[in-house]
């Protein structure tokens with residue numbers, strides 16, 4: 104039996120087991136087609152099989168002391184009641200300062216910055232606050248799973264343009280043909296999860312002019328912007344004419360190795376911020392107060408913090424990439440994020456799910472099958488994603504297991 108669910112999951116609750124009457128699971132139509140997220144499934148399997156988890160993207164090391172201390176201090180200082188809905192003033196200011204440093208754009212922290220519960224909530228608030236049922240939104244596949252689920256909750260029509268290996272370049276002509284009079288927004292993610300691709304300046308310019316020409320918005324998920332290794336990160340909002348039609352989303356989690364804190368934000372001109380804030384007000388109302396204070400301290404970290412983060416990750420990336428190549432995978436180039444995508448077909452398994460199951464059960468390593476990131480799962484059947492946001496010993500141990508137990512067919 105398959106351990107990775109491709110059907111709707113069934114769960115038995117305590118009362119079920121007492122009454123012995125299995126009840127059909129209930130879910131609203133807007134979420135019917137979605138399963139337990141692949142990240143949850145794979146992390147559960149990692150625990151069950153004692154496998155090394157290079158699947159879900161969370162560091163197995165802790166965030167910096169100065170940020171943790173700032174959170175403890177904020178709690179002790181009594182910063183514990185509801186925060187202002189759109190963010191603690193100190194954090195809105197720190198986000199605006201950071202954005203100015205990164206992009207050169209001066210934004211108004213009071214009118215153009217909204218603090219959310221992680222980038223996932225920024226995505227939800229943006230989509231639910233700005234997209235009407237029947238609006239079309241274009242995604243680039245493979246795409247992060249929450250985009251499609253949230254678009255479905257908003258009643259949007261999802262259209263997809265596929266980025267293909269080896270370079271995952273943007274097929275500009277396909278994007279042009281995908282745009283229709285009903286297209287309201289294009290959602291981009293650079294550096295890109297799962298491929299590690301970074302959108303080039305040419306691609307960004309081409310997307311920008313298509314969006315301006317057709318009066319389309321851009322929602323941009325930039326949570327991996329500080330993990331840009333092979334080229335400089337470019338923010339869509341910084342391109343000429345784009346700020347007024349762009350919502351830029353980011354978060355604390357990846358940059359500060361604190362994925363459990365769930366502090367994110369959306370930056371947009373006031374007319375778009377209005378929609379984002381209206382949705383945010385009724386999704387979560389406000390975000391954890393002491394963690395917002397601590398995030399304001401984090402974002403003012405000296406440049407040396409960001410340089411060291413990048414240096415550490417480049418070492419980890421080299422261990423994983425060289426290891427995967429030595430094992431016999433075809434490894435696709437990754438310019439940013441803490442992910443790499445490989446072609447698993449040299450090992451003779453029929454698809455990505457079968458390969459990941461084999462890898463967990465027989466080798467003791469967890470990766471993420473990528474077919475779940477496509478509207479058409481077939482497109483991802485040869486590809487799996489590994490993360491290198493783990494300490495060097497863990498990465499080396501995973502490579503060792505694969506070298507010993509994975510055989511090319």
Ligand code: GLN
Nearest residue numbers: 140142143158159160296
């Ligand atoms: N963003 C992380 C990843 O892609 C984790 C996502 C999650 O667990 N929902 O692995």
